[in-house]
Amino acid sequence: MSRGGRDKEKGETPERRCIATGEVSPISKLIRFVAGPAGEVVPDIAGKLPGRGLWVTPARAALEKAINKKLFSRAAKAQLTVPEGLIELVERLLVKRVTDGIALARKSGKAVAGYEKVKGWLLIEEARVLVQASDGSERGKSKLSSPPGKGTFIGCLTASEIGLAFGREHVIHAALASGGLTKRVVEDAAKLGALREESGDYPRKGRTSHER
Incomplete structure (x- = not known):
């Protein structure tokens, strides 16, 4: 180019x-x-x-x-x-696109929620991406580590936002399997994370695979 x-x-x-x-x-x-x-x-x-x-x-x-x-x-x-409020509108649209993507992955069997299910997927290397709520307990989140490589962790969503994707009130831990839809979710979440990180609206997870 x-x-x-x-x-x-x-x-x-x-x-x-x-x-x-x-x-x-x-x-x-x-x-x-x-x-x-x-x-x-x-x-x-x-x-x-x-x-x-x-x-x-x-x-x-x-x-x-x-x-x-x-x-x-x-x-x-x-x-x-x-x-007025263009930046906030962008943020809301990104949240919706990310959660909608996770919801579609769930419906196709490419996403799970809950500590035990996510842990199981990580153990058998079914999980391509670890998703954890930004407002979840750091102690609880530290018990799970994202898969090796870059773009394998999403930490910019709140528990209620992740919950929307799974039809629940709150979700702290979720995981996505590999696939084209997961790639899109990761890309969209990276944009949302960049927007929220700069404003201080979401705390970073302490242990991502590419930072260890």
Whole structure:
């Protein structure tokens, strides 16, 4: 891909330039926005809305810069209005996409919840990703370790948010098996985690596999 942000050769991951930081990253690591029919900035979390994409790094500082310096309008070469609470809207949409993804994985037998079931999956190496609630007991969470490798731990969701994916009030421990849907959940959760981490809204887990 050229520095301008064009797609790479066939089979390679397309990249785009963040309008706030100027950095070029794979689209899987950026949040896409488009201009709505009324000239407003619209988050396109799924990346499927028509129109020219306006890409921003999933960090509160980058989003605030894009809003405060009117970078959406500059990138679109048109006057766009930014809805009030855009960053909070992005966060809510990311939470929904992540929890919906986990729910779909559960329905296809690719996700389990509960300490014993998760522990069992980890022991037989069925678990590809460990999911633990950000507001769960650190002592309890430390008894389980995520599988080896990067992108094998999600810790940006609360117990009630994980619970939504399993039809329960609260869930502290969950696990995802390998598959294309899991890859999408991990990518979306990474964006949510980056957004929440910068604002201090979610405590990091002390022991992830790639930090040990």
